[in-house]
Amino acid sequence: MQVPALLRRVLLAGAALALATPAGAQRSGEPIRVGAVLSVTGPASFLGDPEDKTLRLYVNRINGAGGVNGRQLQLTVYDDGGDANRARTFATRLVEDDKVVAMVGGTTTGATLAMRPVFEDARVPFISLAGGVEIVEPPQPYTFKTPHTDRMACEKIFADLRARGLSRVGMISGTDGFGASMRGQCLRVAQAAGVTVVAEESYGPRDSDMTPQLTRIRNAERVEAVVNAGFGQGPAIVTRNHAQLGIRTPLYQSHGVASREFISLATPQAAEGVRLPAAALLVAEQLPEADPQRRVVLDYKTAFEKEFNQPVSTFGGHAYDGLMILVEALKRANSTDGTRLRDAIRATRGFVGTGGVVNMSASDHMGLDLSAFRMVEVRGGDWRLVGN
Amino acid sequence: MRGRLSARHTTLLGLALVIAAVPWFFPSAYYFRVAALVWVSGLAAVGLQVLMGQAGQVSLGHAGFLGLGAYACALGPKLTGLPVLACLPLGAVLSGLIAFVVGRPILRLRGHTLAVATLGFGMLVTMVLTGENGLTGGPDGIRIPRVELFGWRVRGAETWYWIAGGALWLGVWLALNLQDSPSGRALAALHDSEVAARTLGVDVARHKLRAFVVAAVYASVAGSLLGMMNGFVTPDAAGFLSSIEYVTMVVIGGSASVPGAVVGAALLVLLPQALTVFHEYEHALLGLMIMLFMIFLRQGILPGLAGLLAGRCLGAPKPVASAGARA
Numbered sequence: 001m002q003v004p005a006l007l008r009r010v011l012l013a014g015a016a017l018a019l020a021t022p023a024g025a026q027r028s029g030e031p032i033r034v035g036a037v038l039s040v041t042g043p044a045s046f047l048g049d050p051e052d053k054t055l056r057l058y059v060n061r062i063n064g065a066g067g068v069n070g071r072q073l074q075l076t077v078y079d080d081g082g083d084a085n086r087a088r089t090f091a092t093r094l095v096e097d098d099k100v101v102a103m104v105g106g107t108t109t110g111a112t113l114a115m116r117p118v119f120e121d122a123r124v125p126f127i128s129l130a131g132g133v134e135i136v137e138p139p140q141p142y143t144f145k146t147p148h149t150d151r152m153a154c155e156k157i158f159a160d161l162r163a164r165g166l167s168r169v170g171m172i173s174g175t176d177g178f179g180a181s182m183r184g185q186c187l188r189v190a191q192a193a194g195v196t197v198v199a200e201e202s203y204g205p206r207d208s209d210m211t212p213q214l215t216r217i218r219n220a221e222r223v224e225a226v227v228n229a230g231f232g233q234g235p236a237i238v239t240r241n242h243a244q245l246g247i248r249t250p251l252y253q254s255h256g257v258a259s260r261e262f263i264s265l266a267t268p269q270a271a272e273g274v275r276l277p278a279a280a281l282l283v284a285e286q287l288p289e290a291d292p293q294r295r296v297v298l299d300y301k302t303a304f305e306k307e308f309n310q311p312v313s314t315f316g317g318h319a320y321d322g323l324m325i326l327v328e329a330l331k332r333a334n335s336t337d338g339t340r341l342r343d344a345i346r347a348t349r350g351f352v353g354t355g356g357v358v359n360m361s362a363s364d365h366m367g368l369d370l371s372a373f374r375m376v377e378v379r380g381g382d383w384r385l386v387g388n
Numbered sequence: 389m390r391g392r393l394s395a396r397h398t399t400l401l402g403l404a405l406v407i408a409a410v411p412w413f414f415p416s417a418y419y420f421r422v423a424a425l426v427w428v429s430g431l432a433a434v435g436l437q438v439l440m441g442q443a444g445q446v447s448l449g450h451a452g453f454l455g456l457g458a459y460a461c462a463l464g465p466k467l468t469g470l471p472v473l474a475c476l477p478l479g480a481v482l483s484g485l486i487a488f489v490v491g492r493p494i495l496r497l498r499g500h501t502l503a504v505a506t507l508g509f510g511m512l513v514t515m516v517l518t519g520e521n522g523l524t525g526g527p528d529g530i531r532i533p534r535v536e537l538f539g540w541r542v543r544g545a546e547t548w549y550w551i552a553g554g555a556l557w558l559g560v561w562l563a564l565n566l567q568d569s570p571s572g573r574a575l576a577a578l579h580d581s582e583v584a585a586r587t588l589g590v591d592v593a594r595h596k597l598r599a600f601v602v603a604a605v606y607a608s609v610a611g612s613l614l615g616m617m618n619g620f621v622t623p624d625a626a627g628f629l630s631s632i633e634y635v636t637m638v639v640i641g642g643s644a645s646v647p648g649a650v651v652g653a654a655l656l657v658l659l660p661q662a663l664t665v666f667h668e669y670e671h672a673l674l675g676l677m678i679m680l681f682m683i684f685l686r687q688g689i690l691p692g693l694a695g696l697l698a699g700r701c702l703g704a705p706k707p708v709a710s711a712g713a714r715a
Contacts (some may be wrong), residue, residue, distance in 0.1 A: 040670065078664055084529055084622040085614065089421060092545065096418035110529040110622040119618055132528055174517065177527035
């Protein structure tokens with residue numbers, strides 16, 4: 001079964017050797033190979049599926065418009081099913097067998113960290129679509145990422161609190177990966193942001209009532225706001241309980257619940273006035289005309305929704321950003337050599353994506369600042385852009 | 389037919405030849421990586437074969453021990469300062485002990501109850517690995533330091549291919565020896581009928597427990613190797629789906645056959661790689677092929693094919709009893 005493919009590969013390798021061109025030399029006509037390992041199926045498919053669709057859609061569009069540097073893009077997508085071990089195998093396959101010049105993928109932080117050494121060893125640029133801070137901190141020479149981090153979400157929430165003259169916070173977090181990670185980051189940056197965490201509570205992923213925890217927070221000394229680090233249905237229950245208990249201090253949720261299901265699960269009445277940091281994509285139509293992201297975000301939203309007839313998600317947006325950063329870097333470098341391409345990605349300045357305006361440097365392989373997050377408030381069962 | 393070599397030696401020789409010969413056909417390091425994965429998964433499957441095929445007990449939590457082995461290599465150096473490699477036997481001993489303690493009450497159960505109890509064990513391990521964020525890194529996983537041997541850093545798929553291949557060969561050798569020992573015959577007896585075995589004077593509980601501990605140690609070693617090879621591990625290595633995969637490897641390869649487990653592992657590791665060309669249909673095709681194998685080669689691939697061959701050569705197909713079909 002493998003033999004013909006094998007034979008062909010051996011012959012190809014021989015032919016390549018015979019023609020031996022210097023590394024990274026341009027060969028017009030030959031496609032530029034781009035790889036992606038995504039969790040298209042499995043527990044993280046709600047992230048991986050829009051990423052996969054976005055990459056395919058935009059690679060087709062780019063190729064339809066003449067490709068990059070006169071060459072077509074050739075996209076190879078592998079599905080890791082949410083398994084980090086499988087992701088690593090596919091990463092090896094992309095590097096060794098498919099000979100990709102760069103990778104845009106890595107749906108979860110676990111898969112990204114498992115694959116990172118493969119790309120670092122091979123000196124192939126790797127733009128990850130996962131959230132974890134540890135992907136780019138400390139920065140690895142060839143690894144980048146597009147999504148904002150939970151630390152930035154904490155900072156955004158705290159900045160908004162301070163702008164409202166509040167500083168004493170009661171924190172309630174889920175014990176799942178998302179909640180636990182964000183909790184840690186929030187506690188780390190609280191002091192620098194001028195915020196004191198005066199009460200801290202947690203809940204399990206399947207808990208159905210958070211009244212006791214919220215009561216304890218309410219009874220803590222001079223609590224001025226409640227911050228909920230969580231994902232899934234926990235935050236909706238917290239929101240409902242918060243309203244039922246008649247707690248008047250403002251409630252902040254995380255970027256993890258920035259979807260319409262959250263409002264309907266929590267009920268619009270209970271969610272009224274809840275604030276959370278979200279990507280510009282969530283409030284695309286409300287962005288002012290002068291906003292640099294407005295056009296990009298609206299274009300992506302329209303293109304995605306027209307093609308797939310399903311609502312756009314920020315996760316697909318991360319894939320869009322990753323692919324576009326790569327394409328611009330390919331143009332600037334005018335080369336597919338790993339190190340030159342890496343330098344070009346690192347030199348990304350003022351790139352306007354769905355996740356924010358990206359300014360990378362040797363020490364910052366994400367390149368987003370707090371303006372990437374928009375503070376939104378639930379009003380009348382819908383999101384409203386507030387402040388900045 | 390096989391001259392003076394016993395079936396056991398033929399198998400061992402064949403495996404050694406395969407391990408030594410296939411790299412000649414590898415065009416890139418990716419193939420070494422996949423083959424190394426086959427050997428490592430094969431090692432875990434061979435251990436499970438001792439429990440399932442030889443003792444006739446089902447474990448749906450086998451990956452739990454795999455996870456223990458992998459995390460031993462991640463946490464051991466961090467907590468005790470031992471070199472990574474030393475944590476492999478440490479993890480194996482730990483897994484064996486846990487299997488011994490957990491196995492005693494669990495192995496009193498039979499059939500479905502036993503399967504559910506082991507399932508619970510696997511889930512427990514995953515929950516602890518996911519929940520103990522501070523220690524295990526939670527769902528995002530944890531890094532495993534690179535292995536150093538005499539000051540030389542072991543890396544690269546090719547090196548791991550030989551290490552994993554060697555480990556598998558040793559594992560198969562031990563499993564085959566066990567199968568041909570008095571213990572193995574006791575296991576075979578209780579596999580066919582616990583009541584009959586007990587009547588014949590076999591200490592059923594003790595032998596079952598032994599097989600369980602052996603399987604756990606195999607899984608732990610495989611987990612450690614997998615972890616060191618990847619330099620990284622996430623809790624899904626210990627998860628339910630991965631447990632099911634190992635059970636499938638044993639059953640599809642032929643649960644009565646030690647090398648069958650390796651064939652099953654090869655199939656389940658290679659098929660997803662070969663089927664990626666079909667994109668969306670990948671999973672459907674994988675399921676279909678597994679079903680077809682089970683329908684047409686009911687005893688598993690290796691015993692099934694051996695039976696077909698023997699039938700063709702001798703003219704008359706021999707009925708293959710579960711304990712007798714040893715390839």
